[in-house]
Amino acid sequence: MIEDLDKYILIEELSRKRGGKIGRTALMKFMFFLQTIRNMPLGYRFTLYSYGPFDSDVLSDLGEAELLEYVESDIMEYPGGYGYEIRPTDPPSKSDILSQYDGDINWVIEEFGELNSAELELASTAVFADREEPSSSQSLEDLVNRVRQVKPHFTKETIRARVEDLLNKDLLSSIKG
């Protein structure tokens, strides 16, 4: 299991590599992807809410990372609401975890770094629904329908496109054929 201090440094690194800032939703979903898809031993317990996979321990770790000044954060107002901007502090922290998991950190930024919060909620819900089922046990349409039941504000086409994108990237395991 990755030590607490290393998790704080991971939060700092994710915010640094995502262009110097990251939101709470992105942080939550990146941690989910890293643990679920890349098997990083983060020790979180993600369960599903209408806004996607969530574990309050990620916010606890963020709070400690702020206290120990690995990151700082502010509330930012947007036209449609508000969000949190988490930024790394200087100088960059050093830890073996950064070299050990460098490929995974780069992977999550590359695959999901450009998605907005709504898209991240959708993609993470699709991965969550995928991992609930055994390997090669459901059709793509089954998965789309299950995700739609949780996130009905997305159209079926939008969900299908996201699921196909994840499938093309070989990030889903439950789809048959």
Place this chain on the structure above:
Amino acid sequence: MPSDPNRLFEFRCPVHGFIQLNVWEREIVNHLDFQRLRRIRQLAWTDYIYPGAMHTRFEHSLGVMHVATRLFDAIEERSKDLLEKEFSYQSAAWGRHRQLVRLAALLHDIGHGPFSHAGEELMPARLNGDGKHEHEDYSAAIIRTRLKDVINNHQLNTSNWGILAENVAALLEGKTSAAETLFWRDLVTGQLDADRMDYLLRDALHTGARSGVFDLDRIVSTIVAIPHENRGPRLGISEGGVHAAESLVLARYFMFTQVYFHRTRISYDYHLQQALQELLPEGSFPPPANVDGSVNEDGINEYLSWDDWRVQYELQEDKGGDHGKRLLNRNHYREVFHTVESPGRPEVEEYELIKKALGELVVYEAVAGKKWYKLERSDVPVRSERQSNGQVKPLSHHSKLVGSLKPIAQRRLYVEKEKQSDANALRDGVLINKKRGEDD
């Protein structure tokens, strides 16, 4: 003569007044597994510090159901149109969702082990490697098996709602099969959940720590579903509830510092955990699931045979080892050093210095922010009532007090009572040297 299916039963609750149950819920409450909660104390050994803290998971579970229902009804009244549009609810769905939320709230703690959270460290690792099982896993397993019949087949349910045990378990666990009902999961486990609201008021009442009291009525009268652009609605409050939500956050903060992370309470939790390890056949509880993911029914049966009464009896029989003796004799480990509530790097460095100097004298280290007594940094959405567009901002924007609260990450070091003087001297030596270094 058949009993009246519409008859209501009442419990008198010291926090909420009368709590009503229908005939189906009464059957569930009468189930042996629910009655077991009468023998699970809410705050474990806390009565050694706050003598009134003898309340149980039984009364808490009833209270959570009551509060969840009040919150549900308030949201339905205020946000019905929004939720029907977002989730395509038919009008009949409201009654079913309400009943499902009541059951999830009633049963959310049915999987607690003896002395509630104190024994959770002794739950086995999950098969998928994501840490250890928690009491929620046992709750879901108990609901799916031992409570299946009383949930699925009661006439009031089959003729009105058709709720299955699986529906209740999926909502509690957070599974996709809970589908559109997941929106309500926040009422059972979330920032504005009924669990938190009940335990704060109940623990405040029974411990006498009145700082846990907040304005529940105002929360109920201002809770609302808030639309969230492209992302579906969220639970929040309207602006009139800002001070009530502020009082909820502060109540949690104060109860955390004064009760849940009380230095002696934490010490007793540790002794209890260690004594339980002695008592349990394998040193841990049986897992709730088999390797193939199915419910481990034998394990669940064994798990449920453990309650406070059995543990206390076995401790009296002197089977709890050194820690069991310490519990019986009130010879708990003594705290020798703690950091401030929200330590920064300098305070953590000082703590590590002292810990190193104390070496093997340290027998236990408690870190706030870990395990069940964590106090994560959360924020509640607040919808403006004055602006026509219903602008939403977080509670921390409206409340400078909440905005300035830092997460609690206090650390505590413990030593044996007999070695407290030695430890104090070593600790003081480190602090004096550090002060000299700073003065130089």
